[in-house]
Amino acid sequence: MKIAVLPGDGIGPEIIAQAQRVLEVLRSDGLPIEMEQAPLGGAAYDEFGHPYPSFTQNLCRDADAVLLGAVGGPQYDNLERALRPERGLLAIRKDLNLFANLRPAILYPELANASTLKPEVVSGLDIMIVRELTGDIYFGQPRGIAVNELGEREAYNTMRYSEGEIRRIAHVAFGIAMKRGKKLCSVDKANVLETTEFWKEIMIDVAREYPQVELSHMYVDNAAMQLVRNPKQFDVMVTGNIFGDILSDEASMLTGSIGMLPSASLDQNNKGLYEPSHGSAPDIAGKDLANPLATILSAAMMLRYTFNQEAAAQRVENAVKTVLAQGYRTADIFETGCEKVSCSGMGNAVVAAL
Amino acid sequence: MKIAVLPGDGIGPEIIAQAQRVLEVLRSDGLPIEMEQAPLGGAAYDEFGHPYPSFTQNLCRDADAVLLGAVGGPQYDNLERALRPERGLLAIRKDLNLFANLRPAILYPELANASTLKPEVVSGLDIMIVRELTGDIYFGQPRGIAVNELGEREAYNTMRYSEGEIRRIAHVAFGIAMKRGKKLCSVDKANVLETTEFWKEIMIDVAREYPQVELSHMYVDNAAMQLVRNPKQFDVMVTGNIFGDILSDEASMLTGSIGMLPSASLDQNNKGLYEPSHGSAPDIAGKDLANPLATILSAAMMLRYTFNQEAAAQRVENAVKTVLAQGYRTADIFETGCEKVSCSGMGNAVVAAL
Numbered sequence: 001m002k003i004a005v006l007p008g009d010g011i012g013p014e015i016i017a018q019a020q021r022v023l024e025v026l027r028s029d030g031l032p033i034e035m036e037q038a039p040l041g042g043a044a045y046d047e048f049g050h051p052y053p054s055f056t057q058n059l060c061r062d063a064d065a066v067l068l069g070a071v072g073g074p075q076y077d078n079l080e081r082a083l084r085p086e087r088g089l090l091a092i093r094k095d096l097n098l099f100a101n102l103r104p105a106i107l108y109p110e111l112a113n114a115s116t117l118k119p120e121v122v123s124g125l126d127i128m129i130v131r132e133l134t135g136d137i138y139f140g141q142p143r144g145i146a147v148n149e150l151g152e153r154e155a156y157n158t159m160r161y162s163e164g165e166i167r168r169i170a171h172v173a174f175g176i177a178m179k180r181g182k183k184l185c186s187v188d189k190a191n192v193l194e195t196t197e198f199w200k201e202i203m204i205d206v207a208r209e210y211p212q213v214e215l216s217h218m219y220v221d222n223a224a225m226q227l228v229r230n231p232k233q234f235d236v237m238v239t240g241n242i243f244g245d246i247l248s249d250e251a252s253m254l255t256g257s258i259g260m261l262p263s264a265s266l267d268q269n270n271k272g273l274y275e276p277s278h279g280s281a282p283d284i285a286g287k288d289l290a291n292p293l294a295t296i297l298s299a300a301m302m303l304r305y306t307f308n309q310e311a312a313a314q315r316v317e318n319a320v321k322t323v324l325a326q327g328y329r330t331a332d333i334f335e336t337g338c339e340k341v342s343c344s345g346m347g348n349a350v351v352a353a354l
Numbered sequence: 355m356k357i358a359v360l361p362g363d364g365i366g367p368e369i370i371a372q373a374q375r376v377l378e379v380l381r382s383d384g385l386p387i388e389m390e391q392a393p394l395g396g397a398a399y400d401e402f403g404h405p406y407p408s409f410t411q412n413l414c415r416d417a418d419a420v421l422l423g424a425v426g427g428p429q430y431d432n433l434e435r436a437l438r439p440e441r442g443l444l445a446i447r448k449d450l451n452l453f454a455n456l457r458p459a460i461l462y463p464e465l466a467n468a469s470t471l472k473p474e475v476v477s478g479l480d481i482m483i484v485r486e487l488t489g490d491i492y493f494g495q496p497r498g499i500a501v502n503e504l505g506e507r508e509a510y511n512t513m514r515y516s517e518g519e520i521r522r523i524a525h526v527a528f529g530i531a532m533k534r535g536k537k538l539c540s541v542d543k544a545n546v547l548e549t550t551e552f553w554k555e556i557m558i559d560v561a562r563e564y565p566q567v568e569l570s571h572m573y574v575d576n577a578a579m580q581l582v583r584n585p586k587q588f589d590v591m592v593t594g595n596i597f598g599d600i601l602s603d604e605a606s607m608l609t610g611s612i613g614m615l616p617s618a619s620l621d622q623n624n625k626g627l628y629e630p631s632h633g634s635a636p637d638i639a640g641k642d643l644a645n646p647l648a649t650i651l652s653a654a655m656m657l658r659y660t661f662n663q664e665a666a667a668q669r670v671e672n673a674v675k676t677v678l679a680q681g682y683r684t685a686d687i688f689e690t691g692c693e694k695v696s697c698s699g700m701g702n703a704v705v706a707a708l
């Protein structure tokens with residue numbers, strides 16, 4: 001189990017350290033885990049002058065899975081586009097062909113108060129958003145800023161999906177729906193965009209191979225509304241890269257505790273990059289205040305999806321449930337009556353619960 | 355004051371009838387209002403075989419303003435793309451050059467319970483979303499479905515904005531911010547899309563002409579989160595066509611009472627199309643159940659933006675506030691303790707309050 005560990009920027013190193021402690025417990029209990037570190041994003045620019053240097057690239061290509069903290073920070077805002085931290089993230093996704101981004105939005109009962117939505121609307125929330133991650137307008141050509149025939153500057157990007165790209169993400173989404181509530185909602189804007197009309201057509205075609213899954217379709221504007229109106233209507237959602245970027249962030253915020261949400265980005269063979277859904281939080285970096293649970297739960301997803309270690313994954317997830325039940329809270333999810341702990345304090349609690 | 359009235363489909367005719375009654379009161383009190391009807395969407399397809407026939411086009415071109423109900427219905431779902439109701443909507447926007455879509459998200463104190471969000475998060479909510487409406491990936495060329503060099507089918511659309519298109523919507527947004535809280539948030543995905551990087555650059559340039567307005571920038575995924583986390587941080591938001599489609603629907607649903615929300619779509623000279631933010635609700639069409647208030651408030655926006663009749667606009671808005679305070683509610687916003695009224699019953703109440 002070769003894991004490339006990329007702490008990244010901001011709170012990345014702190015939260016990664018706690019997830020590594022968890023993986024070390026599993027190793028000492030017999031899992032053949034090997035971990036090696038490399039920089040990504042701003043940290044990689046500082047060390048190698050590039051957000052995804054070949055040192056990191058080689059390590060990640062060789063590894064079975066990648067565990068990432070987070071990238072980005074204000075000190076990199078004025079770098080030229082190609083050198084900014086998020087370029088490292090886009091580059092590693094494309095380089096490793098991590099086309100399937102899984103983003104659960106789960107509300108832990110103990111944290112129901114953290115949501116800005118009424119408890120009855122979100123209690124028990126458990127949505128899985130499957131976002132295509134290596135196509136769409138993120139990578140489509142042509143793109144750029146140019147002077148048009150009228151002598152005026154204009155800018156353009158290309159939304160683009162091939163049949164094969166849609167088919168493979170459809171299979172991932174239907175496969176996940178089969179293991180969950182067997183309901184899949186495909187999100188498109190088929191009334192306006194040919195690309196998503198095509199998306200819908202392929203989804204319908206792939207659905208014939210999964211007769212047990214109930215497939216529905218929703219326009220992206222309506223999906224953005226329905227997530228607010230009645231999020232519990234959803235089981236699994238599947239959509240393209242840009243719509244998925246927007247909707248998965250909206251869905252995660254419904255829980256009010258984004259510091260709890262992991263994510264996975266998988267290739268065709270379940271090699272994956274695992275990272276928390278939240279960002280690098282430069283304002284609290286280095287202060288031992290961050291919530292490491294999303295990163296620890298990302299490590300659990302890694303055990304499940306890449307290494308097929310369902311028992312070990314559940315052991316980690318149960319440890320997280322235990323520490324919540326015990327009342328341990330980092331600052332972002334703190335409520336009176338609970339015990340406030342630091343990032344490393346939360347790591348201690350999880351290790352103890354394991 | 356020449357107004358083209360387009361009832362459209364579903365509940366359109368019912369809600370339009372109540373808004374017309376309101377305008378007739380104002381006419382009998384001296385405003386030189388003239389109204390003529392034409393079909394749009396499915397109704398136009400039924401009568402003329404096209405969702406935006408030349409009969410309707412001529413009437414709308416001649417008018418100073420257009421009042422629209424809503425378009426769409428399941429009976430049109432299997433028409434070929436070019437004949438579907440929403441094509442009528444896209445066509446009239448483009449034909450009349452209605453590039454500035456104003457979508458307020460306002461929570462009426464009496465309806466605070468209708469929201470799925472906690473009262474403290476949304477009470478007093480008053481956001482104005484300015485959405486560019488005639489550019490972006492909605493209209494960008496090239497677009498289509500084709501076979502690529504590898505012999506595989508693929509589909510594509512083009513996100514595209516010229517400098518002039520961005521500049522004119524920027525001026526509308528800054529102008530509105532000047533009349534409100536002087537805070538403007540421009541939403542982009544400048545870290546990934548050149549088109550929105552260009553958008554941001556032009557926004558910053560136009561900002562120099564409005565030194566009193568505080569301009570901020572937010573990525574679209576973060577905006578989708580922040581609308582859930584703390585929507586009251588926003589005053590005016592401005593964004594492109596597709597992001598605006600998604601975010602304005604999300605924002606309107608924060609209120610829980612989308613039956614209350616009007617919209618305006620303006621050209622360079624404040625000619626405008628006014629319509630409720632909600633859809634054609636085919637399930638309750640013809641039952642005198644729909645909420646006509648969003649359409650009545652759309653007529654108020656028309657008085658304000660096209661006809662510069664601020665006093666008359668406020669008179670209508672105050673009448674709506676009065677009927678809410680009196681406890682009249684259509685089914686969509688009904689609560690125990692209030693008086694349930696039909697669509698026409700709500701029209702009666704507003705006319706009486708006027």
Ligand SMILES: CC(C)[C@H](C(=O)O)[C@@H](O)C(=O)O
Pocket residue numbers: 086089090245545546575
């Ligand atoms: C940082 C950015 C490029 C990235 C994206 O848009 O994919 C982020 O928002 C995400 O969702 O992982």
Ligand SMILES: CC(C)[C@H](C(=O)O)[C@@H](O)C(=O)O
Pocket residue numbers: 191192221440443444599
């Ligand atoms: C019906 C559809 C074409 C339209 C749009 O996407 O603009 C609608 O969603 C809207 O927002 O008015």
